[in-house]
Amino acid sequence: MKKGELDELFAFVTIARTRSFTRAAAELNLSPSALSHTIKALELRLGVRLLARTTRSVAPTAAGERLLRSVEPAFREVQAGVTALGDWQREPHxxxxxxxxxxxxxxxxxxxxxxxxxxxxxxxxxxxxxxxxxxxxxxxxxxxxxxxxxxxxxxxxxxxxxAARMAIVGSPAYFERHPRPQTPSDLDAHNCVNYRQIGSGGLLPWEFERDGKEFRVRTSGQLVVDDGDLAATAVVAGAGLGYMLEGHALPYIAKGQLIRVLEEWCTPFAxxxxxxxxxxxxxxxxxxxxxxxxxxx
Missing domain, CATH: 3.40.190.10 (Periplasmic binding protein-like II)
Known part of the structure; x- marks a missing residue:
């Protein structure tokens, strides 16, 4: 679409909004006669009458109303974009x-x-x-x-x-009583602290990957919680193995409070x-x- 055609459409939208050639001309910084000429050119190009004019008022015709519904939202969006750009330049508040x-x-x-x-x-x-x-x-x-x-x-x-990663961890006291798992399938023989997902209500599955293949393990144990901090406290106290975010587990590992296992089975994710x-x-x-x-x- 040519620039002049956009100008014509904007002039039409302004007249339809203000219901006045005089007010629209003042808003657009044009003379009423120049604005009238612009609308006549638009109507001639489209082949329809867009505005019904009397000595006292102006209003869109049926065709004008249809055109107005189509183009006015686009002009509003452009105006919103320009306004947002101005907001961008001001101090955040x-x-x-x-x-x-x-x-x-x-x-x-x-x-x-x-x-x-x-x-x-x-x-x-x-x-x-x-x-x-x-x-x-x-x-x-x-x-x-x-x-x-x-x-x-x-x-x-x-x-x-x-990138994040999960960690399978247990306390030194726990591993004094239980052998360290060598594969995810060994978790069946362990007491695992499970996490209840608040959104779905189900237990969070323990996810692993090896040789490009992903799989989940459903673990069982005496304790189910819906709070990560409580789960960490229980695992540190020796209540069972935990499935924790690596970032959550590392401070405990650094202090010797937790031991990590099955690390090679836990791969990064977004x-x-x-x-x-x-x-x-x-x-x-x-x-x-x-x-x-x-x-x-």
Missing amino acids: GNIRLTTFSYAAHAVLGASLPKFLLDHPKVSVEVVLDSKLIDLIAEGFDAGIRFGESLDQDMIAVPVGP GLHLCYPNRQPSPALRALIDALRWTGP
Whole structure:
């Protein structure tokens, strides 16, 4: 479409919105006669009458109403984009509502969020911890932090952490009473601490990979929890083997409180991502995304 044709359409939309050639001409910085000439040229090109004019009023014809419904949303979207660009240039301000789960909050936000708030004094952040994969839009959240494999397809996702991996661990006291498993099938003979998934209600399967083949193992044991910290406490105390995020387990391993087994069977998967609806983020959210974005190896 040629530039002049877009100008004609925009002039038509402005007249239809203001219901006045005079007001539309003032808004477009044109003379009423020039605007009238523009509309006549548009009607001649399209071969239909778009505006019904009297000495006192102007209104779209049936054909004009149909054209208005088609093109006005596009012009509104363009205007919104221009407005958003102006917002982008201003200092970030306002409130951000963010949802995530406990591990991600500590791993991603613990060190970075305080500095972000100091750098952006006009931005406030509300963090809500929830293990369920809630609907961000329906629940009124601006963004969420989740593992890459849990992201909705209609969300934009930015990595905020390295690739993740699971770890099979047990305490030294536990392994004094039980042999270390050599393969995932050996887990059948072990007391395993299982995690109840809040969203689905099922037990989290222990996932492994070897020679390019992925498989799951359903473990059993005396204890089932729905909190990662409680599971870690129980495993450290010797209640059984645990299936934990590597980042959660490493501090305990470094202190000698936990021993890792079956490491070669646990492969990396997509790490933590900040996800947000597929639309232009506010300057405040954009600033937070830039602050949390993972740039490491």
